[in-house]
Amino acid sequence: MTRVCLSRLPEGEVLLVEAGAERVVRAADLPALVAEREADDAATGSPPRWVWDDTARWYPPLLAAGVRVARCHDLRLAHHVLRRAPAVDQRLLEGEQSEHWHRLGPSRPTDPALFEIDDTAEHLRADVEDARQRAAVAASAEAGRLGLLLGAESAGALVAAEMTHAGIPWRVDVHERLLVDLLGPRPPRGARPQRLEALVAEVRRALDAPALNPDSRPELLAALRRAGLDVADTRASTLRALDHPAVAPLLRHKQLAHLFSTNGWAWLDQWVGGGRFRPSYQPAGSSTGRWSSNGGGALSIPAQVRPAAVADDGWVLVVADVAQLEPRVLAGMSGDRALARSARGADLYQGMVDDGAVASRNDAKLGLLGAMYGATSGESGRMVAGLTRRYPDAFGLVEDAARAGERGQVVRTLLGRGSPGLGEVWEHPDDDGPATADTHARQARLRRSYGRFTRNFVVQGTGAEWALCWIADLRNRLWRLGSGRLESRPHLVFFLHDEVVVHAPAELADAVAAQAVEAAATASALLFRGLAVDFPLSTSVVRSYAEAGKGVAPVGG
């Protein structure tokens, strides 16, 4: 397959390297050039792979010009994966400019114009780094899996840029009505909304504390104690256990104050424009490979505001999520046939009950989550012991990962992503002073804690890989369902760990849902070739995101 390496040159020029041939074009001419190649080569079924330092820097201008690319290779993401991959000979990543690649961080979603013009990191040679990376992968004993991981990672970066570009359809009027209903009219800057002010008054009365500011934890704690309530903190869960007239207004105030500050009018002003909510995603932003988000709070779109996510007229939202993604991934990666059998069907936990492994669905859930998170005590810890005999391969895999972590070793996902090391703390437990019982105890705690992390890393990380393969394949399937530019075809507008939202013309809703299911099967086959594991999707076709899931309609207007 053709690879075209793109590098930024000074003075707004771009260097293209293809099969060793160099060519310089103006950056402004790039969209047309890319569009032409994509169109020409689509006919032959093999569009080029665009190789660039950072998808978040190259792709948005192309999208803005109406150009979509089929595939890319994100050198920055790939470099970071390879740097930590246990199967890679690190010497192969060293060479000209490699120090810069080591240091390359995610591009901030700030104004790109702020980048210094002649910073070396601005003008790295993509073709040079690409050659190193390909050599490193080729020389690895896990070349196939690493290649798949890098491809999926890069496709994910394309999805992230496209989702920010398209945005989640967001009705400001619906959101504002919701805010006014719950909080009262928008207050002047720095002031509390009416409804919050009323609740504060109610709390003050109930606690007989006329000057209390409930937003101050120390003040609130003191007031609660003066009222004879013996509490250690001011958490909602703590307050809920109390029997006192101040509790109800206090909890209501907490809830509404949170809504006001995180998804209130200020949030709308900052993040919603032109009828779209455009959060910024950071692929592989967490060490397990899961995405993070650094603007808009895309990892947490509270149920309370989901009624405002409404499809355009004549369009729908197709919401698809995987039930029990991580237990299924564990079954696949461990090759545990018993767990894979329990995973047949829509409810893995129920499958475990039906197979006679546990007495109740809740026991199944407790046991599996306990195994994946490292619960040691309580009901969950006890369930783990029994299930280990029933599912030795699956439970053995996470157990091995935990042991490795406790020894200070790194672990890897199915496709070869390595965990970050325990690092400094492990090497240098304390100051140079003598080891005391205290430092030993701290060391032991640290070891167990890192073991819980590595235990979870292998499953969460492989789950992220499955999800990447899923959305990468779905992205292409959606593209083929429509015609014209990205926004006029069914397209992804949201992705979070095990869930996607597709904005689609209403008449294509069923086709989109079917493609989501097909893509899930493709992802499973890619990752768990040997052992087919079911990844059933629950899909719903809705006008508003709030209607998705359990079929519960939003309350109110």
Added chain:
DNA sequence: TCCTGTTGCGCC
């Protein structure tokens, strides 16, 4: 006054 750490809540 700025900056960092903690708290508490939201999501998976």
Added chain:
DNA sequence: AAAGGGCGCAACAGGA
């Protein structure tokens, strides 16, 4: 009933 993994965000607290 509680505990175990990963995140982001806003506000407060407290030190510099």
